[in-house]
Amino acid sequence: MRTLTRKARLKMFFGFMLIMSMLLSTLGNFASADANNPKTDFMSGKYGIFQHYRYNYNGLGGGLSNWNSQINSFNVNTWANNVAAEGVSWVMFTVGQGQGYYVSPNSKYDSVLTSWGLPARSPNRDLINELADAMHARGIKFFAYFVGDANGDQHMDPDGRKAMLQSNTLADANGNWVLNQTFRDNTIGIVQEWANRWGTKIDGWFIDGIGEWPDADKTRYINTLKAPNPNTVVTLNAGSFGIQSTKQDYVAGEIFTTIVGAPVPTSRWGTGGMQWHGCYYLGGGWGGGGVDNPDSTIIDYTRSVLTKGGAFTWDQFVGTTGNFDQGQYNQMINMKNALAGITPPSNSTNLALNAIATASANVSGETPAMAVDNSTTTKWTDNTTPGDKWLKLDLGSSKSINRWAVKHASAGTDSADRNTRDFKLQKSSDGNTWTDVDTVTGNTASVTDRNVADFSSRYIRLYITKATQTTESVARIFEIELYGNGSGSGIVSGNTYKIVNRNSGKALGVQGQSTADGAAIQQFTYGGGNYQKWIFTQAAGGYWKIKNVNSGKYMDINGASTADGAANIQWPDTGGDNQLWQLIDAGNGYYKIKNKNSGKLLDISGQSTADGAADIQWPDNGGNNQMWQIIAP
Structure with missing residues (x-):
């Protein structure tokens, strides 16, 4: 073997050092990739609310049948109107917290359970999907909160945890919970299904309970949440103001004892260059009701955080139907007024005038x-x-x-x-x-x-x-x-919405994207075109006019007919009652849309789920084909 010259050895050494320097620089950039992240700009100097809505919490629980009933009773419109009235910038809402039942269906979780001989536990309703839509329609960000080791408490649900582990061994000889790779893989599979389904509807995630996970799995968890929506922001709760991963975007900042004397940021950026964020409860504990501190205490503390560019989330009670604690609600209203000045109500009409x-x-x-x-x-x-x-x-x-x-x-x-x-x-x-x-x-x-x-x-x-x-x-x-909003609908006059049928999941649009008078209104898979977007404008007496964005023409029952099956078409504004609509809250985020002239409801003919099915009027029969979501496009 030929011996290298001194010059050649030096060239190899410096070449090696150059490569190592580049590699270390790359690793350093990776480690701080989410520091000073502009994706958290919407959080800086703002505050939101946190709500724990989970199985066997605040009186909720009792098996899948009762859990389904509880979730189905949740009134999204009333809840969303209350959130909007509080003036917050975001909501963090529980998907699941270690009890084995979640507020939205998940086929991966059901398959894990059934493979272990347990019944499936998915609820029928995807509540998170509806809440996110309702928040975005009101310009409010939506975060999902999840205990990251899914089904994490072996005492509350030992059978479910065994299924996640695919093992009957819950703890080792020292009493420490077992947390194997199967468990972590199943958990990531569960959140992957949700993240893919909800996509850009989830502006952020707050993940709890994965402190003992290996760093590689923490990174995999975060990457799974961000894959469908690179703009979502994620935290892993380290307790207090530490961080779990350099790949997270903001500090969880859980405060455990009292808000009096709690940490205050010196700048926007906290540990590891992450967005400074903290959270604490208004009541006597996480998810609890009542008021634990005077208004001045929480307002002054929040102000001290926001003026430094920090972010804060106040935990607030939410009941079975989405109802709020009145004392906490008043406290949040007082905070809004103190921090942002009193803002006029969205509808300044005095409803009592001349009553x-x-x-x-x-x-x-x-x-x-x-x-x-x-x-x-x-x-x-x-x-x-x-x-x-x-x-x-x-x-x-x-x-x-x-x-x-x-x-x-x-x-x-x-x-x-x-x-x-x-x-x-x-x-x-x-x-x-x-x-x-x-x-x-x-x-x-x-x-x-x-x-x-x-x-x-x-x-x-x-x-x-x-x-x-x-x-x-x-x-x-x-x-x-x-x-208030005199119509009781929560729809904002002048805003643009899509109208989605409950039975088919398809959105109303004008046939062929036509701009002609008399063109039929039908249902189609939503594609984002202006022919499927509608401007709602409030008229006298609590009625609404509904105008197509593409054509500029109005929903109209053809010929001002009062007959069953008469077609819904588009027509220039005539001022007629056949172009006026009453929005009737049907619960669970749906409306019935009733024509003033005929007193009949918008209805997809024959309960069809096909593209191109006709939109007609029909007497109220309680069918899902007469119920509609009115949500941001």
């Missing part, structure tokens, strides 16, 4: 109607003997309400000592049986203006238990006002 008003009694010339006449120079007065007093409004039909205001004595021409002190807002479906919506005690202000969780009612009552600041018992109300 039919009656009362417990009234002074001559100071009638109930004077409390809904948009004037602070007139008032309703009840000067009867001591006792509770009330003012009842009939809105004519059920209205969706999320804000109410009362103008008391000193808002008009009377003195402040006559301002109403203790009172309630109540609702009723029949005008006789009443339910409290909101309660005010100890008021001294001239004007009460309060947000409430979105609700619908035809009858509203102001119920007064202490009329003044003194012993005088005379009630004086200069004005009561109600605000």
